[in-house]
Amino acid sequence: MIRLEKRPQPSRAFSLATPLLAVLATMIFGGLLFAMLGKDPITSIITIFWQPLFGEFAFYYRPQLLIKGAPLVLIAIGLSLGFKAGIWNIGAEGQYIMGALFGAGVGLAFYPVESFIVFPLMVLAGAFGGWIWAMIPALLKVKFGTNEILVSLMLVYVAEQFLASMSLGLMKNPEGFGFPGSRNLQQYDSAFNADLIEGTGMHWGVVAAMIAVILAYVLLTKHRLGFAIRVSGEAPRAARFSGVNPTRLVLFCLGMSGLLAGLAGMFEVAGPAGQVTIDFNVGYGFTAIIVAFLGRLHPIGILLAGLLMALTYIGGDIAQSNLGLPAAAIQVFQGMLLFFLLAFDMLTNYRLRLGRTEVV
Amino acid sequence: MDLSAINPILFVAGFLVAATPLIFAAIGELVVEKSGVLNLGVEGMMITGAICGFAVAVETGSPLMGFAAAALGGAVLSLLFAFLTQITLANQVASGLALTLFGLGVSALLGQGYIGMKPPRLPDIDFGPLADIPVLGPILFTHDIILYLGIAVVAATWAVLKFTRAGLILRAVGESHDAAHALGYHVKRIRTLAIMFGGACAGVGGAYISLIRVPQWTEGMTAGIGWIALALVVFASWKPWRLLLGAYLFGGITQLQLNLQGAGVAIPVEYLAMSPYLITIIVLVILSADKSAAPASLGRTFHASQ
Numbered sequence: 234m235i236r237l238e239k240r241p242q243p244s245r246a247f248s249l250a251t252p253l254l255a256v257l258a259t260m261i262f263g264g265l266l267f268a269m270l271g272k273d274p275i276t277s278i279i280t281i282f283w284q285p286l287f288g289e290f291a292f293y294y295r296p297q298l299l300i301k302g303a304p305l306v307l308i309a310i311g312l313s314l315g316f317k318a319g320i321w322n323i324g325a326e327g328q329y330i331m332g333a334l335f336g337a338g339v340g341l342a343f344y345p346v347e348s349f350i351v352f353p354l355m356v357l358a359g360a361f362g363g364w365i366w367a368m369i370p371a372l373l374k375v376k377f378g379t380n381e382i383l384v385s386l387m388l389v390y391v392a393e394q395f396l397a398s399m400s401l402g403l404m405k406n407p408e409g410f411g412f413p414g415s416r417n418l419q420q421y422d423s424a425f426n427a428d429l430i431e432g433t434g435m436h437w438g439v440v441a442a443m444i445a446v447i448l449a450y451v452l453l454t455k456h457r458l459g460f461a462i463r464v465s466g467e468a469p470r471a472a473r474f475s476g477v478n479p480t481r482l483v484l485f486c487l488g489m490s491g492l493l494a495g496l497a498g499m500f501e502v503a504g505p506a507g508q509v510t511i512d513f514n515v516g517y518g519f520t521a522i523i524v525a526f527l528g529r530l531h532p533i534g535i536l537l538a539g540l541l542m543a544l545t546y547i548g549g550d551i552a553q554s555n556l557g558l559p560a561a562a563i564q565v566f567q568g569m570l571l572f573f574l575l576a577f578d579m580l581t582n583y584r585l586r587l588g589r590t591e592v593v
Numbered sequence: 594m595d596l597s598a599i600n601p602i603l604f605v606a607g608f609l610v611a612a613t614p615l616i617f618a619a620i621g622e623l624v625v626e627k628s629g630v631l632n633l634g635v636e637g638m639m640i641t642g643a644i645c646g647f648a649v650a651v652e653t654g655s656p657l658m659g660f661a662a663a664a665l666g667g668a669v670l671s672l673l674f675a676f677l678t679q680i681t682l683a684n685q686v687a688s689g690l691a692l693t694l695f696g697l698g699v700s701a702l703l704g705q706g707y708i709g710m711k712p713p714r715l716p717d718i719d720f721g722p723l724a725d726i727p728v729l730g731p732i733l734f735t736h737d738i739i740l741y742l743g744i745a746v747v748a749a750t751w752a753v754l755k756f757t758r759a760g761l762i763l764r765a766v767g768e769s770h771d772a773a774h775a776l777g778y779h780v781k782r783i784r785t786l787a788i789m790f791g792g793a794c795a796g797v798g799g800a801y802i803s804l805i806r807v808p809q810w811t812e813g814m815t816a817g818i819g820w821i822a823l824a825l826v827v828f829a830s831w832k833p834w835r836l837l838l839g840a841y842l843f844g845g846i847t848q849l850q851l852n853l854q855g856a857g858v859a860i861p862v863e864y865l866a867m868s869p870y871l872i873t874i875i876v877l878v879i880l881s882a883d884k885s886a887a888p889a890s891l892g893r894t895f896h897a898s899q
Contacts, residue, residue: 237682237896239896270702321686323690373874373877373878377878379874379877379878380827380877382633382686383820383823383824383827383873383874383877384874384877386817386820387817387820387821387824387870387871387873387874388870388874389817390816390817390867390870391867391870391871394863394864394866394867395863395867397863398861398863398864401863402861519694522687522690522694523691523694526687559701559702559705560701561698561699561701561702561704561705561812562698562702563698564694564697564698564701564702565695565698565699565702566698567694567698568691568694568695568696568697568698568699569695571687571690571691571694571695572673572677572691572695575677575681575683575684575687575688575691576676576677576681576683577681578681578683579681579682579683582682583682583896
């Protein structure tokens with residue numbers, strides 16, 4: 234019979250191999266799922282993974298990788314800081330929305346003034362919006378001990394309603410012929426989050442994501458606060474003995490993840506999305522959770538995982554239009570990825586042993 | 594604004610219906626948490642139950658078969674969570690989230706062909722002359738069997754947890770899984786059974802929304818009610834009767850904001866729609882003080898070698 238024996242040290246080899254194993258298993262089971270839906274599994278998998286990178290229209294899809302990947306990576310970096318310390322910010326979607334609303338609000342308030350200062354102010358506003366929305370669960374946790382998972386999640390639904398109210402009310406475009414939604418920020422030059430190099434999809438959000446990866450890496454490996462985060466997650470008692478201030482940690486982790494999620498929202502609304510609409514949020518906040526775990530809560534891993542998830546999004550869109558694959562199938566695919574990753578993660582900490590259990 | 598349009602008797606009857614999915618989901622989660630497992634996948638299990646129940650009810654023409662299928666669907670989905678947390682010893686928070694995302698995806702996939710359909714109606718129980726009593730009649734005696742089943746499940750859970758040996762073992766596993774293991778109880782098996790019960794209850798709760806409350810199938814129709822159920826368990830300090838009270842409170846708020854929207858109150862619709870979630874947060878804050886009632890092993894992974 235198979236037994237699980239705890240490893241004395243987490244295995245480094247498996248630590249790197251588990252994401253790859255998870256992707257492989259998802260491809261196999263995803264293929265089975267597609268087969269059950271009546272689509273050819275091999276074609277589907279190739280469409281999802283190969284086509285966006287090397288297919289016929291790859292020149293169009295490759296920039297989309299950056300566009301879709303940047304918010305995922307940005308949000309996931311913030312989330313990973315918290316998850317590493319055992320602080321569960323599940324409300325990144327809400328912080329993303331609030332960042333977008335604050336950023337777009339500042340931009341729309343300045344309209345039609347053209348000035349170089351508008352965009353930086355929007356960035357600050359977006360960061361602030363996300364930060365303050367995350368501060369609510371943070372303060373409630375440190376002052377009252379309220380569970381941050383539930384509070385941050387409830388605030389997602391509140392933020393969605395707020396988004397609806399803004400896009401139908403205060404931020405509605407006066408020249409929009411009565412249609413819901415705000416002015417399109419892509420047409421407002423000072424506010425538009427344009428590609429830095431035309432056509433590559435590399436807008437300021439992508440730059441921010443890359444900076445975030447580097448800064449997070451430095452923070453976690455070189456800085457005292459990064460050490461505090463890692464210790465709090467891996468050995469809470471040791472953390473207490475070494476003098477880590479849990480309040481400060483909670484406020485920092487939640488605040489940072491909110492700030493980054495807000496930035497992601499702001500870059501998205503001022504760039505690829507353009508307008509504040511009721512269905513502006515597409516679930517990046519929740520997919521970022523998958524990205525964070527897929528990247529094993531490590532900045533470089535998250536970068537790679539973010540690109541992989543972006544690939545599945547784009548591949549999924551292609552599969553939807555070319556093969557008629559339902560959109561929900563890709564959601565199942567992504568959920569499966571997280572499942573397999575969590576399951577295979579066991580191999581990092583435990584060894585499988587065949588044989589009889591010892592009798593003392 | 595016409596507040597007189599809100600009929601108080603209909604309002605109370607309405608919120609009893611609104612509270613039932615919460616009651617089912619929350620009582621299932623209460624049992625799971627009492628066994629020491631934090632299952633955040635309630636939303637995923639509810640929506641899976643909603644589509645399973647809807648699909649089977651439409652195909653077989655029997656809403657009761659639908660509810661049975663919903664319970665089965667929720668239980669099967671929860672088995673995935675049980676596998677992740679009990680066999681592969683994954684982190685419970687992450688696994689629960691994975692279950693929710695997966696459940697939302699699976700339900701959207703299964704529900705492709707059922708959008709816009711009307712399910713078979715589950716008739717209200719005919720209590721005869723009891724329903725004609727002036728105020729209590731329409732409130733208490735005009736509902737379908739599942740609503741009464743919800744209250745019965747709460748009562749049964751309270752009785753089992755308090756008076757039976759099985760309930761004692763469950764509570765022991767939740768308070769100290771190491772001690773229970775040392776006494777020879779099969780911790781993983783007990784937790785898996787509790788998780789399946791939670792899944793079945795959440796499934797029935799979800800099916801109640803798609804078969805009776807709405808009754809229709811739309812993608813993502815549970816709209817966060819699973820998370821409110823989780824908050825409800827904390828609100829109830831893991832006590833079944835307080836859970837019933839909390840469910841009626843939230844059902845009441847949900848119903849009230851709908852009625853206020855209908856009555857043309859000057860507050861914009863979106864702010865009224867926010868209110869259940871905001872009230873949940875406020876309630877959580879007020880009740881966070883009573884942490885003592887939480888099962889001591891809640892959320893901790895159990896592995897026999899440690």
